[in-house]
Amino acid sequence: MAYDRERNPSQAAFDEASVAMLRKADADGVESDVFSRADEQGAPCIFGSEGRCCRICHMGPCKISDEVRGVCGATLDTVVARNLLRELVAGTAAHSDHGRHLVLLLKDVAEGRNHQYQIRDPGKLRAAAAAWGIPDTTIDTLELARQLAELFIAEFSHQEGKLASLRLAPKPRQGTWDSLGIAPKGIDPSVVEGLHRSNMGVDHDYRNILRGALTTSIADGWGGSMIATTVGDILFGVPSPVRARANLGVLERLKINVVVHGHEPALTEMLVAASRDPEILAEARAVGAEGINLAGICCTANEVLMRHGVPVAGNFLQQELALVTGAVELMITDVQCCMPSLPEVAKCYHTKILTSNPIAQHADAQAVDFSSENAMDCAKAILRKAIENFPNRDPKKVAIPDISQPVVAGFSNETIFNILGGTFRRSFRPLNDAIITGRIRGVCGIVGCTNARRGTADRYLITLARELIRRNVLVLKTGCAAVAAGKAGLLTPEAALRIAGPSLREVCEAIGIPPVLHMGSCVDNSRILMAATYLVEEGGLGNDLSDLPAIGAAPEWMSEKAIAIAHYFVASGIDVVLGHPFRTMGSEKVTSYLCGEIANDVGAKFHYIPDVERAVETICAHLEEKRDALGINRKVERKLFDMKDRRELYV
Ligand code: SF4
Numbered sequence: 001m002a003y004d005r006e007r008n009p010s011q012a013a014f015d016e017a018s019v020a021m022l023r024k025a026d027a028d029g030v031e032s033d034v035f036s037r038a039d040e041q042g043a044p045c046i047f048g049s050e051g052r053c054c055r056i057c058h059m060g061p062c063k064i065s066d067e068v069r070g071v072c073g074a075t076l077d078t079v080v081a082r083n084l085l086r087e088l089v090a091g092t093a094a095h096s097d098h099g100r101h102l103v104l105l106l107k108d109v110a111e112g113r114n115h116q117y118q119i120r121d122p123g124k125l126r127a128a129a130a131a132w133g134i135p136d137t138t139i140d141t142l143e144l145a146r147q148l149a150e151l152f153i154a155e156f157s158h159q160e161g162k163l164a165s166l167r168l169a170p171k172p173r174q175g176t177w178d179s180l181g182i183a184p185k186g187i188d189p190s191v192v193e194g195l196h197r198s199n200m201g202v203d204h205d206y207r208n209i210l211r212g213a214l215t216t217s218i219a220d221g222w223g224g225s226m227i228a229t230t231v232g233d234i235l236f237g238v239p240s241p242v243r244a245r246a247n248l249g250v251l252e253r254l255k256i257n258v259v260v261h262g263h264e265p266a267l268t269e270m271l272v273a274a275s276r277d278p279e280i281l282a283e284a285r286a287v288g289a290e291g292i293n294l295a296g297i298c299c300t301a302n303e304v305l306m307r308h309g310v311p312v313a314g315n316f317l318q319q320e321l322a323l324v325t326g327a328v329e330l331m332i333t334d335v336q337c338c339m340p341s342l343p344e345v346a347k348c349y350h351t352k353i354l355t356s357n358p359i360a361q362h363a364d365a366q367a368v369d370f371s372s373e374n375a376m377d378c379a380k381a382i383l384r385k386a387i388e389n390f391p392n393r394d395p396k397k398v399a400i401p402d403i404s405q406p407v408v409a410g411f412s413n414e415t416i417f418n419i420l421g422g423t424f425r426r427s428f429r430p431l432n433d434a435i436i437t438g439r440i441r442g443v444c445g446i447v448g449c450t451n452a453r454r455g456t457a458d459r460y461l462i463t464l465a466r467e468l469i470r471r472n473v474l475v476l477k478t479g480c481a482a483v484a485a486g487k488a489g490l491l492t493p494e495a496a497l498r499i500a501g502p503s504l505r506e507v508c509e510a511i512g513i514p515p516v517l518h519m520g521s522c523v524d525n526s527r528i529l530m531a532a533t534y535l536v537e538e539g540g541l542g543n544d545l546s547d548l549p550a551i552g553a554a555p556e557w558m559s560e561k562a563i564a565i566a567h568y569f570v571a572s573g574i575d576v577v578l579g580h581p582f583r584t585m586g587s588e589k590v591t592s593y594l595c596g597e598i599a600n601d602v603g604a605k606f607h608y609i610p611d612v613e614r615a616v617e618t619i620c621a622h623l624e625e626k627r628d629a630l631g632i633n634r635k636v637e638r639k640l641f642d643m644k645d646r647r648e649l650y651v
């Protein structure tokens, strides 16, 4: 062991598989892991963690306090707000660039330049074209795809007017954005403008800077992320419920293990197909393996879990630990959340680390030349590298924890509509009714990352979800939060229903859904925005998203992308609980705007709550307040509906 751990493994990670692999990492002499490095960092710099350090120009860096301004004269409030905006802009850029790559692929497919991918879901294509206002959605599929791709490309570059995607939001919400002047013009201009206004000597009014942050975040949630989800569904299929397993125990001793990691689904989709190719399987058997086992980490995992039932090896903080099993022949990374330490950990084993995206390389990893035009050849070449590497596996170093949980994932809104109303009468009505009658107290979207510097990884995420379903709150999940729920058995309908409160359980059993719904990857938080929109449109729960008994939570967030997500929830009128604050604690004014006054603008605010018990109380109290305001907390006699009542209800 190369270092002394400050926290023992069970203080670092909540799940037993991770704990076992941390112990093995020590025994194997792995130089460091994310938890040991977090401990090694010690207490963070107060100026950095409170947002009080400014490095924006080269008269700095400046350490700002109430008494001390920056060299240029910038105040604490300006610097704190500006730093937050810059982080949010980077997060928006990441989600939106992912969306852009998919749109360009859609255009290539539509114009016949790419024959490797197809329009897998013409129904989604037509629905999306209608939603974005393309007048004739009955035209030929490829022509419609071309028109939609052109429209989406324009969403990135619009310089005037406002984003067409905003029309997906409820009308009153659009009105709020218009009256505040925070409706984004285009996705790219909102990123550029965020960088511009946070430049030295530009925007110095913290409120104005924070409203600029809301603009950019709306461009992410309703723009870049919404487009990424939509095009992903068109090209790869709308997810529907699928069974799989989650946690490191999904790796297989007798098979060649290939781990996909990152966020973009284009190559991974091909790897799924290639891993089932008879020729490739024969090559795998020829080196003594029983086959190829594809497994995922982070959001690439969520994408192929939802569409193909590919098992999930783990979430963000388990990426190194997957290698520590000694059983991974190859890990292929694309973009976002892939730790630079992976090649270093891989050196202790036989694992090859490959990168597939020209903007996301590791100095010590091999880059593969992936382009969507040679996708299948590239996928096969990658699998062949894994096959070649299988004989190098050292059996003495292999220890796969026998720990994994069954999961059901893939709850797209289309699926929820079908489950609730059947394909004949697709409807959110039963869900609205369950909320109105109080059998479901409200909805909480628990999203985001896990964080090595914030207590025991996954603990807050899992405890919060458990306690909320116990209190009859329906939980929606995405990203690494969803994987944490899977590892804890909360995505197993049967197990979760045992924990759920009696009235939530009754509803879930009646309509056939688990109380914790896996809705996808990080960009799929756009699905949560749309689920909330459908609740409003269905009627009986107010006129705007801010009226809903709904709330978001990012208990263990770490990424700049999570800052963008949290802001677009709030900009949409949905409060957000954060397990640790943004770097705003240096400025009382910025913090009190975000956690208070902002509600006067957009009807929602942030709550900084490090303690999970208090988060549960706050969330439940918030949902009850919304219910009171809607007038649905009045006691009503329970009534058995006859056919006449039902007909009246559904007209
Ligand atoms: Fe210092 Fe102002 Fe430059 Fe920031 S912009 S580094 S506060 S001088």
Ligand code: MSK
Pocket: 263, 298, 299, 315, 316, 336, 337, 447, 448, 449, 450, 479, 480, 481, 521, 522, 558, 559, 561, 562
């Ligand atoms: S992967 S952004 S650690 S959720 Fe989407 Fe997980 Fe957070 Fe990355």
